[in-house]
Amino acid sequence: MSEYNFAYLDEQTKRMIRRAILKGLAIPGYQVPFASREMPMPYGWGTGGVQVSAAILTPDDRFKVIDQGADDTTNAVSIRSFFERTANVATTTATEDASVIQTRHRIPEDTLTEDQVLVYQVPIPEPLRFLEPRESETRKMHSLEEYGLMHVKLYEDISRHGHIATSYAYPVKVEGRYVMDPSPIPKFDNPKLDDMAAIQLFGAGREQRIYALPPYTQVVSLDFDDHPFEASKADQICGLCGAADSYLDEVIVDDAGGRMFCCSDTDYCSRRRAAGHQGPAFPGSEVAA
Amino acid sequence: MTPLLSVQEISKSYGTHIGCADVSFDLYPGEVMGIVGESGSGKSTLLNCLAGHIAPDFGRVVFDTRIDGPKDTVTMSEPERRMLGRTDWAFVHQHARDGLRMGVSAGGNVGERLMAVGERHYGDIRHKAADWLDRVEIDTDRIDDRPTTFSGGMQQRLQIARNLVTGPRLVFMDEPTGGLDVSVQARLLDLLRGLVRDMGLSAIIVTHDLAVVRLLADRLMVMKSGHVVEAGLTDQVLDDPQHAYSQLLVSSVLQV
Numbered sequence: 107m108s109e110y111n112f113a114y115l116d117e118q119t120k121r122m123i124r125r126a127i128l129k130g131l132a133i134p135g136y137q138v139p140f141a142s143r144e145m146p147m148p149y150g151w152g153t154g155g156v157q158v159s160a161a162i163l164t165p166d167d168r169f170k171v172i173d174q175g176a177d178d179t180t181n182a183v184s185i186r187s188f189f190e191r192t193a194n195v196a197t198t199t200a201t202e203d204a205s206v207i208q209t210r211h212r213i214p215e216d217t218l219t220e221d222q223v224l225v226y227q228v229p230i231p232e233p234l235r236f237l238e239p240r241e242s243e244t245r246k247m248h249s250l251e252e253y254g255l256m257h258v259k260l261y262e263d264i265s266r267h268g269h270i271a272t273s274y275a276y277p278v279k280v281e282g283r284y285v286m287d288p289s290p291i292p293k294f295d296n297p298k299l300d301d302m303a304a305i306q307l308f309g310a311g312r313e314q315r316i317y318a319l320p321p322y323t324q325v326v327s328l329d330f331d332d333h334p335f336e337a338s339k340a341d342q343i344c345g346l347c348g349a350a351d352s353y354l355d356e357v358i359v360d361d362a363g364g365r366m367f368c369c370s371d372t373d374y375c376s377r378r379r380a381a382g383h384q385g386p387a388f389p390g391s392e393v394a395a
Numbered sequence: 396m397t398p399l400l401s402v403q404e405i406s407k408s409y410g411t412h413i414g415c416a417d418v419s420f421d422l423y424p425g426e427v428m429g430i431v432g433e434s435g436s437g438k439s440t441l442l443n444c445l446a447g448h449i450a451p452d453f454g455r456v457v458f459d460t461r462i463d464g465p466k467d468t469v470t471m472s473e474p475e476r477r478m479l480g481r482t483d484w485a486f487v488h489q490h491a492r493d494g495l496r497m498g499v500s501a502g503g504n505v506g507e508r509l510m511a512v513g514e515r516h517y518g519d520i521r522h523k524a525a526d527w528l529d530r531v532e533i534d535t536d537r538i539d540d541r542p543t544t545f546s547g548g549m550q551q552r553l554q555i556a557r558n559l560v561t562g563p564r565l566v567f568m569d570e571p572t573g574g575l576d577v578s579v580q581a582r583l584l585d586l587l588r589g590l591v592r593d594m595g596l597s598a599i600i601v602t603h604d605l606a607v608v609r610l611l612a613d614r615l616m617v618m619k620s621g622h623v624v625e626a627g628l629t630d631q632v633l634d635d636p637q638h639a640y641s642q643l644l645v646s647s648v649l650q651v
Contacts, residue, residue, distance in 0.1 A: 255507065257515070258507050258510060261506055261510065261521075265500055265502055265538070266500075266539065330515055331515050
């Protein structure tokens with residue numbers, strides 16, 4: 107559509123966002139403030155991720171959007187069609203074909219490559235926020251590397267639940283310096299953050315922050331010596347494709363309380379099924395009927 | 396002997412209003428200094444200047460650090476000063492709520508300073524926290540309870556445990572017994588006196604309660620309108636006050 111500038115935002119705004127992205131890449135894990143614009147969607151729907159995507163998209167890109175791992179949920183569909191209309195870029199649901207992937211709450215199961223960029227939608231970028239409400243104080247804590255408080259949160263988890271019960275937005279330390287909120291991805295995905303070949307960009311629209319991980323950055327999940335970090339998932343296999351190594355969603359399938367587990371990454375799951383893999387609840391089996 | 400803390404000509408004013416002016420004293424290891432005076436006499440301003448919470452307009456606060464020896468804390472870098480604040484220094488607030496994290500369990504409150512200096516073993520942290528709760532006479536069964544469920548006296552004792560867990564050498568106390576009823580005050584003072592003597596702590600205690608300094612302090616400074624009007628050994632100042640204001644202060648205490 108010619109009424110819009112390429113990818114909706116005006117060129118000056120995109121330059122401003124690119125500056126923030128470059129600064130973020132130069133200081134991995136550091137939250138760079140930027141002048142977040144109002145986008146034609148409500149806060150909480152990925153305004154930060156959309157602005158980052160808009161700033162980095164080129165006409166040659168192939169764009170993929172996932173929401174909780176799925177390509178076909180409301181958020182993913184609407185953001186994909188947004189950029190189809192405003193940037194006229196090619197889109198895909200196949201992880202390996204995409205050059206830019208905008209994601210909410212998941213990292214794809216496939217290993218990403220150096221040719222790809224992963225853009226995260228971030229609701230609350232400050233990992234210390236729920237422990238220390240003052241922005242002035244959290245900034246000082248980041249600048250002086252005072253992260254003892256982060257462990258207080260993990261301590262509270264263990265004392266209350268017997269283990270580290272934080273299962274998403276699990277705090278990480280980047281290159282031994284900044285403590286970072288990886289956005290609400292399940293902690294199952296945390297190991298994928300480490301040493302990833304793709305560029306990872308994090309955009310928080312309402313909170314007006316951008317941060318980034320350049321390729322092959324060291325990312326370590328925080329833990330205690332006697333309670334080490336554990337990337338957990340449901341102890342099941344995918345009911346559709348039978349995968350045992352992917353992150354699973356639990357789905358209620360009927361009114362009688364019937365349930366099954368299936369891959370949250372729909373692209374991964376459908377490719378496995380196309381390749382002939384079958385889970386216990388594949389169409390024709392009892393549960394999916 | 397090097398003084399642990401050497402305060403030299405500290406002045407702080409708020410516009411034209413004087414907070415404290417030209418205060419100097421030396422504090423030696425193991426010594427407890429009391430600062431008394433009426434409300435608005437500059438006691439808390441002085442204490443906050445010494446503890447690095449506010450920057451004095453003038454003067455030096457030289458602390459004998461473990462590694463580098465005597466160092467001026469006013470001009471040292473902020474990371475260094477904050478590091479002191481969670482290792483060698485402790486600050487006990489008048490209101491326990493200011494010094495505690497009310498949303499975090501008692502054990503987490505005590506453990507915070509340990510984790511802030513790099514302790515990463517949950518079992519050790521918990522063990523030390525339980526040990527300190529015991530030392531301040533809080534039942535170790537309450538380790539996972541939040542301070543909101545504690546009484547005022549328990550909160551104050553928890554605050555003390557949280558501060559002393561890293562083995563500081565200098566403790567700043569701002570009215571540690573304020574707002575507590577007298578029997579709880581007496582227990583707290585007893586506890587504090589024991590801890591100060593056992594650990595060989597140096598302390599600076601700001602209070603308007605003469606009984607507190609009589610029990611805890613070796614030396615006493617009397618402040619009025621931002622100036623130190625009298626200083627000396629506690630018993631000497633309290634039993635034989637020389638300055639008119641000290642005399643007024645001592646004679647104002649109700650005899651029951």
